Amino acid sequence: MSSNPSPAPPAARRRRRLDPTTPGLLSLPLAWLALFFLVPIGFVGAYSIDALSLYPGAHALTLAGWHDLVHGSVYLRLFWKSVEMSLIVSGVVVLCAYPLAYYLALSGTKRKYVLLLILIAPFLTSYLLRVLAWKVILGDHGVINSFLAWTGIRDPDHPLSQLLYSRFAVMLVLAYVWLPFVALPIFVSLDTLDRRLLEAASDLGASRLQAFRKITLPLSLPGVVAAFLFVFIPTVGEFVTPSLVGGTGGFMYGNEIVDLFGNALDWRTGSVLSLFLLGVVAALTLIFSRFLQVQRVTAS
Amino acid sequence: MEIALSKNGKRTLRGFFALVIVFLYAPIAILIVFSFNNSDLPTFPLSGFTLRWYRDFLSNADLAAALETSAIVAVLSSLGAVLLGTLASLALARRRFRGKAAISALLLSPLVIPYVVFGISLLLFFHAAGIPLSILTIVVGHMVISLPYTILVLLPRLEQIDGSLEEAARDLGAGRLRTFRSIVLPLILPAVVSAFLIALTASFDEYAVASFVVGTRTTFPIYLYGALRFPSRLPEVIAVAVIVMTASLLVCIGAELGRRAAERRLGGLESPAPS
Numbered sequence: 001m002s003s004n005p006s007p008a009p010p011a012a013r014r015r016r017r018l019d020p021t022t023p024g025l026l027s028l029p030l031a032w033l034a035l036f037f038l039v040p041i042g043f044v045g046a047y048s049i050d051a052l053s054l055y056p057g058a059h060a061l062t063l064a065g066w067h068d069l070v071h072g073s074v075y076l077r078l079f080w081k082s083v084e085m086s087l088i089v090s091g092v093v094v095l096c097a098y099p100l101a102y103y104l105a106l107s108g109t110k111r112k113y114v115l116l117l118i119l120i121a122p123f124l125t126s127y128l129l130r131v132l133a134w135k136v137i138l139g140d141h142g143v144i145n146s147f148l149a150w151t152g153i154r155d156p157d158h159p160l161s162q163l164l165y166s167r168f169a170v171m172l173v174l175a176y177v178w179l180p181f182v183a184l185p186i187f188v189s190l191d192t193l194d195r196r197l198l199e200a201a202s203d204l205g206a207s208r209l210q211a212f213r214k215i216t217l218p219l220s221l222p223g224v225v226a227a228f229l230f231v232f233i234p235t236v237g238e239f240v241t242p243s244l245v246g247g248t249g250g251f252m253y254g255n256e257i258v259d260l261f262g263n264a265l266d267w268r269t270g271s272v273l274s275l276f277l278l279g280v281v282a283a284l285t286l287i288f289s290r291f292l293q294v295q296r297v298t299a300s
Numbered sequence: 301m302e303i304a305l306s307k308n309g310k311r312t313l314r315g316f317f318a319l320v321i322v323f324l325y326a327p328i329a330i331l332i333v334f335s336f337n338n339s340d341l342p343t344f345p346l347s348g349f350t351l352r353w354y355r356d357f358l359s360n361a362d363l364a365a366a367l368e369t370s371a372i373v374a375v376l377s378s379l380g381a382v383l384l385g386t387l388a389s390l391a392l393a394r395r396r397f398r399g400k401a402a403i404s405a406l407l408l409s410p411l412v413i414p415y416v417v418f419g420i421s422l423l424l425f426f427h428a429a430g431i432p433l434s435i436l437t438i439v440v441g442h443m444v445i446s447l448p449y450t451i452l453v454l455l456p457r458l459e460q461i462d463g464s465l466e467e468a469a470r471d472l473g474a475g476r477l478r479t480f481r482s483i484v485l486p487l488i489l490p491a492v493v494s495a496f497l498i499a500l501t502a503s504f505d506e507y508a509v510a511s512f513v514v515g516t517r518t519t520f521p522i523y524l525y526g527a528l529r530f531p532s533r534l535p536e537v538i539a540v541a542v543i544v545m546t547a548s549l550l551v552c553i554g555a556e557l558g559r560r561a562a563e564r565r566l567g568g569l570e571s572p573a574p575s
Contacts, residue, residue, distance in 0.1 A: 021476060025391035029384040029407060029447065037410060037444050040421035043428055052428060100320060103313035106304035115317070117553070122324045124552040126505045128524050129541040133327035135528060136334065136342045136538070143330055146343035180324060195304075202303040211303050237414030240508055244528055254416045261420055261512075271424075274417045285412045289405070 041278070048271035065272040075256065075273060082236055082253040085167065089174045090231040094224060096175075097183040101223075104183075105190035106216075116187060123180040131244050134173045138163040138245070165247025173241050178234075182227045189223025190216070229288050237277050253277065328545065335539040342534060353539035360533075363540060366523035370504050373435055373519055377442035378499035384443065385450025385495060390484075392451070393458035394466075408448045418444070419512030426513060434515040441509045446499035453498060457491035457563075458484075490562035497555040501548050520544070 046052040048066070050059045069075050100119065104112045122130065137143045140159045149156035163169065193216065201211040239254030246252065253273070260270030305313065334342040338350035357363060388407050392400070410418070422441050426433060461484070469479040485492075507521035514522055527537045 019395050019397075022391055022395040022397050025387045025395070026397075026403065029388040030403070032384055033406060033410075033444065033447070036422065036425070036440050037413075037418075040418075040425035043424040044417070044421050047424060052424075096320065099313055100317055102304075103310075103317050107310050107313060108304075117556075118321065119317075119324070121549060121553070122328065124501070125328070125545040125549055126521075126524075126541070128505070128507055128521055128528065129331070129545055130327065132524070132528055132537070132541055133331045136534070137327060137330060141341055141343050143334075143342065143344065146345075150344045176324070176327070179320070198303045206303075208303060208306060208309075216304070233412055234414070237416050239416050240525075244525075254414070257416050257420065261423070267424070270420065274420055277414055278417050281412055281414055285409075 044271045044274050047267050048275055050268055054265060054267045065268045068269065069272050069276060075253075075269075078251075078256055079253045079276070082238075085171055085174075085252065086232050086236040086238075089171050089178070089235055090228050092171075093175050093179050093182050093231050094186070094228050096179060097186055097227060098220075098224065101183045101186035101190055102216075105187055105193070112191075116183075119183055120180045123177075127177060128240070128244075130177055131173055131241055134169070134176065135164065135245060138169055140164070164245055166249045167246070168250075169245040169247075170242045170250035170252070173245050174235050174238065177241070178231045182231055185226040185230065186220060186223045189220040189226075193219050225288070229284060233281055233284060237281070331538050331545075332542050334535065335542045337535065340535065342538065353535045354543075356533075356536050357540050357543075360536065363520075363523060363536075366518050366520045369435060369517045370520035373438050373442060373510075374500045374503040376435075377439045377446060377503045378496050380439065380443040381446035381450050381499045382492060382496045384447050385454055386488075386492065388447070389451050389454040389458055390480075392455055394463065407451055410444050411448045415445075415508035419509040422509065423512040432515065433513055435517055437513040437515065438510045438519065441513055442499075442503040442506060445506065445509060446502055449498050449502060450495040453495040454488060454491050457488050461487050490559045494555045494559040497551055501551055505548065 043052065047054075050062045050065075053059050103109070104116055104119075109115065135142070139145070140161055142164070144163060145154070145156075145159035148154040148160070154160070197215050197219075198211055201215055206214070237254045238252060239258050242250045242252045242255050243258075246255070254277075257270055257273050257277070260266045260273065264270075333346070335353055336349050336351070337346050338348040338352065339346075391397070392404055392407075397403075419441070422437070426437055431437065465483050465487075466479050469483050470476075474482065505521060506519075507525055510519050511522055511525070518526075524537065524541075527533065
């Protein structure tokens with residue numbers, strides 16, 4: 001190939017036109033996603049306007065389900081409650097994870113990757129089993145209450161009953177579940193930080209706090225935003241944890257969707273609520289992905 | 301002067317790190333302790349050591365059936381997801397085509413869909429299409445969920461490999477399939493195995509989507525969920541929990557270490573890092 005006088009390398013020329021095997025590579029994955037991902041979401045849309053219905057007979061298309069969501073306060077109030085719980089969990093988790101990631105990335109410890117693995121390992125174990133652990137710990141006859149009774153700190157007939165089946169329990173378990181994972185994106189953003197910037201700041205007389213506020217924090221912000229969304233997006237639609245440790249106080253928007261499809265057999269309202277949640281998450285993801293790409297451009 | 305952290309700051313952060321590790325591992329340790337506790341309820345004081353719960357779980361037919369179902373679902377869905385993921389990653393890494401950004405966004409979008417919404421979508425779809433719920437409907441759902449994870453593992457690996465190796469093979473007369481089998485596949489094999497194991501553990505642990513499209517044969521997470529809501533045999537469930545946790549942890553860590561070792565061995569064939 002070295003005798004080829006053409007300025008364009010052969011690889012670049014070969015790639016200019018659409019390779020005939022590209023559709024062959026892409027058709028199977030895309031067809032799978034179209035059939036079992038996009039089309040099913042379309043069915044939810046059809047149920048939300050009564051184009052399809054659980055009940056037989058002719059139906060007129062209706063936006064009544066959407067009207068109910070927007071004008072009735074029940075579902076929206078539940079949605080905001082879930083958003084609020086999710087925001088608190090994401091905020092607390094990010095605030096806890098930041099110093100952990102900071103310690104691993106910037107303290108100069110030699111075993112940072114080992115420590116990072118130890119931190120993340122619980123995330124790799126079963127989700128349900130970690131919830132189970134908290135059920136065993138928080139229950140009326142659980143570890144905490146039986147321990148308090150055993151040591152005589154508290155009367156066994158009056159356990160701390162608000163520990164389990166409450167908003168608090170849901171948020172505690174969600175924070176426990178997501179904390180290990182969230183440290184990762186923050187760690188990456190801190191670990192790739194150019195140390196020379198900090199040295200320069202120091203040479204120019206900046207204090208540690210100034211250097212942190214003017215350099216470290218702004219440069220690690222993309223990781224923080226990513227971490228926040230990595231928790232917020234899955235927890236806002238969460239239904240498994242609240243149904244196991246939430247009771248009525250910890251009931252979330254996702255539980256309402258499950259109830260509408262299960263016990264209530266109101267598929268239209270359930271579909272409306274599902275699509276609304278999907279829309280919110282999709283909007284967040286779009287804003288977020290643009291944010292990420294901008295960061296990647298500025299980084300390179 | 302160390303600008304990032306003062307001595308005291310470092311000490312404080314180290315203490316905080318240790319505290320968090322205790323917070324993360326204490327619940328798991330408590331599960332392990334109570335799996336050996338000779339009492340029907342997980343309460344203090346501890347009442348003696350027993351292996352009863354581990355023995356009981358071995359003779360629990362429902363549990364064994366659920367574990368078997370989950371194993372089948374996990375293997376089938378991971379094989380499927382890795383196949384789809386490999387095809388998609390090859391196209392994304394090696395080919396140029398219009399709408400690449402949109403297609404890659406679509407391929408990764410199952411990462412962010414709320415599982416309750418996806419589970420219900422699949423349920424409505426199977427209902428409308430008249431497809432009865434079975435093991436296969438769970439496999440279908442898990443393939444969709446695992447596909448982006450396999451791409452996230454395979455794509456960076458493919459991008460690391462020097463494309464001129466494939467061009468050399470093609471120039472020497474190898475067909476596309478031969479090039480893939482002899483050059484690309486051996487180089488990405490560690491990543492393929494790693495993607496398979498990640499999909500495997502994700503599927504084995506997946507409750508939310510499976511709960512909507514499960515047929516008559518329950519998977520392990522669905523069995524576990526039932527046992528958690530009505531805890532009549534809690535210590536037995538805890539014993540299984542300990543075994544499954546240990547196994548999944550070993551698989552994940554093993555996969556990561558194995559992948560790193562294999563890629564280090566193949567390191568010489570990578571394209572030089574961009575400066």
